Amino acid sequence: MSLSSVLEDPFYQQYRILIFLWIAVVAVPFLTYQLTSFLFYRTARSNVSLKTPPTIPYWVPGIFHGVGLAFGPPAYFGKLIKEYGSFSPFVVKVGPLSFLVLRDANHVKKIFQSPKQMTARDFHVQIFDKVMGSPKEALLLYGGIGEGSDEVEHAHLTLPRQYFSGSQLTPMADVYISTFRRNLSNKMFQTKTWTEIEDLWSFFQNEITRATIETIFGSAILKQYPRLVRDFWEFDSNIENFTRGLPRFMMPAAYTARDRLHENLKNWLQSAHEGSDLAEVGDEDPVWDADMGSKFFQTRDTVFAKIPSLDYQARAAEALAIMQGSNSNTMPSTFWYIIETLRNPTLVKHLTKEIGRHCDPASDSFDIAAITALPIIQSMHAEIGRLRMATGAIRTNEVHNFKLDEKWLIPKGMSVMIFSHDLALNTELWANARPQTVVRPLEEFWAERFLVPDKPTNQERNPTTVPEKVGTGRFSMEGVSALHTTFGGGQHLCPGRYFARAVQAATLAVLLCEYEIELSDPDDVEYVLPSVRELAYGTVKPRDKIRVRIRKRESKI
Numbered sequence: 380m381s382l383s384s385v386l387e388d389p390f391y392q393q394y395r396i397l398i399f400l401w402i403a404v405v406a407v408p409f410l411t412y413q414l415t416s417f418l419f420y421r422t423a424r425s426n427v428s429l430k431t432p433p434t435i436p437y438w439v440p441g442i443f444h445g446v447g448l449a450f451g452p453p454a455y456f457g458k459l460i461k462e463y464g465s466f467s468p469f470v471v472k473v474g475p476l477s478f479l480v481l482r483d484a485n486h487v488k489k490i491f492q493s494p495k496q497m498t499a500r501d502f503h504v505q506i507f508d509k510v511m512g513s514p515k516e517a518l519l520l521y522g523g524i525g526e527g528s529d530e531v532e533h534a535h536l537t538l539p540r541q542y543f544s545g546s547q548l549t550p551m552a553d554v555y556i557s558t559f560r561r562n563l564s565n566k567m568f569q570t571k572t573w574t575e576i577e578d579l580w581s582f583f584q585n586e587i588t589r590a591t592i593e594t595i596f597g598s599a600i601l602k603q604y605p606r607l608v609r610d611f612w613e614f615d616s617n618i619e620n621f622t623r624g625l626p627r628f629m630m631p632a633a634y635t636a637r638d639r640l641h642e643n644l645k646n647w648l649q650s651a652h653e654g655s656d657l658a659e660v661g662d663e664d665p666v667w668d669a670d671m672g673s674k675f676f677q678t679r680d681t682v683f684a685k686i687p688s689l690d691y692q693a694r695a696a697e698a699l700a701i702m703q704g705s706n707s708n709t710m711p712s713t714f715w716y717i718i719e720t721l722r723n724p725t726l727v728k729h730l731t732k733e734i735g736r737h738c739d740p741a742s743d744s745f746d747i748a749a750i751t752a753l754p755i756i757q758s759m760h761a762e763i764g765r766l767r768m769a770t771g772a773i774r775t776n777e778v779h780n781f782k783l784d785e786k787w788l789i790p791k792g793m794s795v796m797i798f799s800h801d802l803a804l805n806t807e808l809w810a811n812a813r814p815q816t817v818v819r820p821l822e823e824f825w826a827e828r829f830l831v832p833d834k835p836t837n838q839e840r841n842p843t844t845v846p847e848k849v850g851t852g853r854f855s856m857e858g859v860s861a862l863h864t865t866f867g868g869g870q871h872l873c874p875g876r877y878f879a880r881a882v883q884a885a886t887l888a889v890l891l892c893e894y895e896i897e898l899s900d901p902d903d904v905e906y907v908l909p910s911v912r913e914l915a916y917g918t919v920k921p922r923d924k925i926r927v928r929i930r931k932r933e934s935k936i
């Protein structure tokens with residue numbers, strides 16, 4: 380039978396639309412899936428060197444994995460890692476964009492150590508465009524086009540590193556402590572009776588965020604804009620949706636919150652930061668000003684104020700980026716820091732004693748530098764980041780065929796994704812890198828995980844017993860730093876990590892030394908812990924409210 384006779388066949392004539400539909404809806408996707416599965420496994424298993432990593436099988440050419448991603452990238456990447464993780468690195472595509480998922484510590488190191496080839500520039504432009512709502516002129520500058528791009532780079536890379544570490548950090552942490560203490564003491568918690576906090580997450584969303592914002596931006600903005608904290612969390616809880624470019628009609632409340640944030644930040648900048656020479660950023664100037672904010676923020680905004688193409692809208696979007704960077708992960712990490720401490724009475728006792736040594740009753744102050752230098756505090760910070768933070772670092776390849784190792788090449792334009800939780804929970808990698816870190820399962824919180832013990836601890840001798848004492852030792856990330864990517868890595872390694880550590884430790888210090896605080900239902904916490912592998916990244920939130928009770932100590936520790 381010839382093709383022309385098939386086409387003239389009355390059956391074909393009658394059902395041709397249905398036949399086309401069947402081919403389009405069933406046959407093409409089915410055959411595409413079979414073919415792409417074959418290609419995936421062939422590439423993944425082949426021993427040929429210097430090849431492009433395999434693409435996860437897909438059903439529809441052109442759309443590739445767009446449908447899966449449309450239902451939420453964190454869950455989709457989590458599912459792909461579960462299904463295809465052993466064949467990594469693998470590629471996920473949507474339209475013209477390709478993302479390479481890495482799961483190997485050596486690959487991660489190679490990416491972070493190649494800042495010229497693997498840059499965060501594209502990703503940053505996307506974030507400022509879609510999430511922060513920066514104007515076009517600013518986006519050009521962030522893309523390296525236009526006068527002032529060197530100054531912008533200095534403001535983005537150098538200034539946060541300068542102000543959030545070393546000797547500059549302590550006065551910032553002191554502002555946080557005094558603000559958090561003052562706000563807590565205004566709650567009038569009693570000494571004799573307990574007060575129940577019904578939902579510690581919401582309580583901290585308000586209290587920690589207010590104190591962090593006041594530390595960086597000053598107190599005037601919170602007075603001028605009382606909804607600030609509420610609008611911030613409405614905006615922040617939709618970051619993923621902004622990143623995906625969801626339109627206003629699909630999340631009107633988030634867009635309205637962002638509009639209000641822009642408007643109010645603009646008004647505040649216009650009143651407090653007018654002109655480009657007003658900021659008090661000399662050596663002799665105070666580290667913090669109630670109206671203008673921290674020296675860090677003033678210095679940073681002064682850089683932008685001097686660039687003609689950055690207007691107040693661009694500066695408001697920049698302020699929003701700092702607000703997001705400094706709060707989005709800091710509050711959740713501090714929440715878990717406190718919860719995990721309260722779950723372990725032995726740890727509470729140990730920390731109360733250790734931190735108490737650095738609280739001076741005469742001056743009524745905490746020595747935050749000494750507290751954050753305690754090995755157990757450093758280890759807890761690393762452990763909370765490992766277990767209860769799920770972040771992603773993204774780099775885009777700017778060069779022709781980047782050589783990942785002897786086996787794999789990354790084509791130009793492909794973006795690389797590194798998910799902290801995936802690496803943080805890979806027992807095999809941790810056991811090979813530093814066996815002592817897996818004495819207790821990676822799925823559970825272990826405050827001493829990053830301590831190199833002075834002598835063998837109870838846990839080492841018998842990992843199933845609940846220890847009566849908290850082990851001591853030296854804090855070390857030796858061997859495991861490439862597996863702990865919560866703060867990213869290389870040139871863009873989070874500059875705020877020491878500030879986050881100070882916020883966690885300061886919050887704990889105030890709560891333990893000035894108050895008594897307990898979980899109201901300690902046995903229930905186990906049931907509201909989020910499952911650790913479902914989402915590749917995103918805020919790790921309890922599945923239900925966690926209640927605590929608090930009362931003021933008669934006298935401080």
Ligand code: HEM
Pocket residue numbers: 499535536539543704705706708709712764768770771772773864865866867868869870871872873874875876878879
């Ligand atoms: C637990 C809290 C925090 C976590 C988990 C966290 C995580 C991260 C991650 C994953 C990155 C991307 C790094 C990369 O691409 O390699 C980053 C970048 C950044 N973070 Fe944080 N962060 C935290 C707290 C903070 C704080 C408190 C601040 C500000 C005070 C801050 C400011 C920044 C800035 C400015 C960048 C961009 C750095 C650059 O591109 O050079 N972060 N953070």
